[in-house]
Amino acid sequence: MDEPVIRGAAVDEQTRCRHYAGPLDVVAIRFFCCDRWYPCLKCHQEAEAHPISRWPLGRRAERALLCGVCRHRFSIAEYLVAEACADCGAGFNPGCATHHEFYFEL
Numbered sequence: 735m736d737e738p739v740i741r742g743a744a745v746d747e748q749t750r751c752r753h754y755a756g757p758l759d760v761v762a763i764r765f766f767c768c769d770r771w772y773p774c775l776k777c778h779q780e781a782e783a784h785p786i787s788r789w790p791l792g793r794r795a796e797r798a799l800l801c802g803v804c805r806h807r808f809s810i811a812e813y814l815v816a817e818a819c820a821d822c823g824a825g826f827n828p829g830c831a832t833h834h835e836f837y838f839e840l
């Protein structure tokens with residue numbers, strides 16, 4: 735599998751960006767609207783002219799998330815219930831759950 739290009743205001747190799755740069759902010763997402771990877775929705779909004787469209791409910795099997803620590807890609811269904819990367823154990827920011835509605839149809 736080719737390594738995805740992470741766009742936006744990334745500040746390090748673990749996909750933190752200037753909006754979310756805490757120790758647990760290590761997840762990047764592939765957006766449904768443009769099939770491009772960004773560290774967060776603010777990065778997407780700054781770089782793209784179109785509004786975000788959310789992943790439909792029927793696409794939960796899409797591997798649209800990436801762990802910035804180990805580059806493991808996992809599905810939306812896996813991500814929605816994960817507290818850490820299943821591959822390397824890196825913890826995910828629990829605060830991201832409050833943003834799921836911007837990325838996914840819930």
Ligand SMILES: [Zn+2]
Pocket residue numbers: 765766767768769778782784785786787
């Ligand atoms: Zn987009």
Ligand SMILES: [Zn+2]
Pocket residue numbers: 742743751752753754773774775776777778
């Ligand atoms: Zn960002």
Ligand SMILES: [Zn+2]
Pocket residue numbers: 801802803804805806819820821822823824
């Ligand atoms: Zn990982």
